[in-house]
Amino acid sequence: MNARIITAARVLTGCGATHAPGAVVVDEDEIVWLGPTSELPGGWGGATRIDLPEATVLPGLIDAHVHLSFGGATHPPTAIQARTRGEVAATIRTGLAELLGAGVTTVRDLGAPHYTDLDTLALIHDRPRVLTSTIPLTVAGGHCHGLGGTIDSIAGIRDLVAANADRGADWIKIMGSGGFTTGGASSPYEPQFTDAQVRAAVEAAHERGVPVAVHAHGTAAIRQAVTVGVDSIEHCTWMTSDGFNLDRGLVREIADRAILVCPTINHLARSAAGRLPWPVRRDHLRIMLEAGVRLVPGSDAGIPHTPPGCYPHSLSAYLDLGLSPAEVIDLATRRAAETLRIGHLTGTLAAGLSADLIAVPSDPTRDLAQLTTPILTMAAGHLHHPNATPEAEEETRA
Numbered sequence: 001m002n003a004r005i006i007t008a009a010r011v012l013t014g015c016g017a018t019h020a021p022g023a024v025v026v027d028e029d030e031i032v033w034l035g036p037t038s039e040l041p042g043g044w045g046g047a048t049r050i051d052l053p054e055a056t057v058l059p060g061l062i063d064a065h066v067h068l069s070f071g072g073a074t075h076p077p078t079a080i081q082a083r084t085r086g087e088v089a090a091t092i093r094t095g096l097a098e099l100l101g102a103g104v105t106t107v108r109d110l111g112a113p114h115y116t117d118l119d120t121l122a123l124i125h126d127r128p129r130v131l132t133s134t135i136p137l138t139v140a141g142g143h144c145h146g147l148g149g150t151i152d153s154i155a156g157i158r159d160l161v162a163a164n165a166d167r168g169a170d171w172i173k174i175m176g177s178g179g180f181t182t183g184g185a186s187s188p189y190e191p192q193f194t195d196a197q198v199r200a201a202v203e204a205a206h207e208r209g210v211p212v213a214v215h216a217h218g219t220a221a222i223r224q225a226v227t228v229g230v231d232s233i234e235h236c237t238w239m240t241s242d243g244f245n246l247d248r249g250l251v252r253e254i255a256d257r258a259i260l261v262c263p264t265i266n267h268l269a270r271s272a273a274g275r276l277p278w279p280v281r282r283d284h285l286r287i288m289l290e291a292g293v294r295l296v297p298g299s300d301a302g303i304p305h306t307p308p309g310c311y312p313h314s315l316s317a318y319l320d321l322g323l324s325p326a327e328v329i330d331l332a333t334r335r336a337a338e339t340l341r342i343g344h345l346t347g348t349l350a351a352g353l354s355a356d357l358i359a360v361p362s363d364p365t366r367d368l369a370q371l372t373t374p375i376l377t378m379a380a381g382h383l384h385h386p387n388a389t390p391e392a393e394e395e396t397r398a
């Protein structure tokens with residue numbers, strides 16, 4: 001047995017209960033007990049004990065949209081073709097370490113070149129959980145074509161979906177519209193594929209039990225994604241070439257079909273004044289939230305100016321939607337896990353679930369900014385002290 005007991009001023013289970021003071025017992029990679037410290041059962045002789053008398057323990061954060069292979073400012077996505085597999089793998093490793101330092105214990109990676117995501121992750125066990133999507137589907141010269149997923153025929157689309165699923169992709173990613181980081185003929189305002197092409201991809205994925213995430217900025221691409229029955233819409237900015245066109249009927253349909261929307265809000269979104277000004281974006285998000293759309297937070301980490309560790313700094317933006325700090329925490333943990341179909345593994349603290357948790361200095365339900373200064377991260381039982389010296393961090397890995 002390799003048990004650890006963590007006690008804290010409060011333990012937020014994410015299931016509605018708060019134990020104050022509370023304790024969590026972890027054995028290897030699994031939570032085996034939690035409850036009020038006064039009810040901590042005996043029989044954990046030999047267990048390592050970590051006492052955090054001021055801190056709050058809560059589920060680890062979930063970022064539903066990252067690109068660990070991109071490397072942000074140092075390696076813009078358009079330059080990815082010029083990099084070796086070793087360089088991409090190093091970028092992924094660095095990103096994983098940054099996530100642990102930021103208290104992020106699960107991410108969904110929505111696009112990497114040539115299976116570098118799977119090949120790299122297979123070699124690293126002490127890391128956050130990563131839901132992969134491997135090579136995203138795109139068109140010639142289209143958004144993120146440098147990742148190797150250019151296809152046009154229906155047969156080619158089905159083949160790439162099958163190849164990705166066979167390699168172990170947890171999600172299939174389709175570049176439904178162009179993007180802002182590609183340049184050239186790629187337009188974020190227009191669909192890249194025909195309805196029949198996207199439908200073929202969705203059918204091929206669903207035949208294998210794999211959900212589909214579609215990158216869609218413009219309203220036309222959002223409509224296409226909804227029409228063909230995707231599972232997740234990324235960005236969903238409702239942009240047109242000359243402004244915005246939020247379609248309330250379409251919003252209702254997204255809600256009715258339980259399609260999740262990851263609006264990719266990063267730590268800079270709230271101060272944005274350019275083509276996607278925050279007041280407009282905030283109002284769109286409010287409309288979707290009020291209509292019952294299942295929003296899941298994600299940062300798009302890996303794009304320029306958005307390193308993997310920035311995610312906790314993005315969450316304050318959701319306060320502007322009228323959510324309380326506790327509701328934002330719920331969105332970034334329990335609800336994120338449920339919408340990403342991993343609620344049976346993580347997202348809350350309960351016996352039998354993966355030991356994915358963080359500790360922050362004080363009470364984040366009073367001050368959400370507490371999430372930006374984690375003092376402990378545990379990912380599948382692996383312990384990290386974000387601000388510790390390298391030597392101290394090494395000891396926790398023993």
Ligand SMILES: [Zn+2]
Nearest residue numbers: 065067110300
């Ligand atoms: Zn992205």
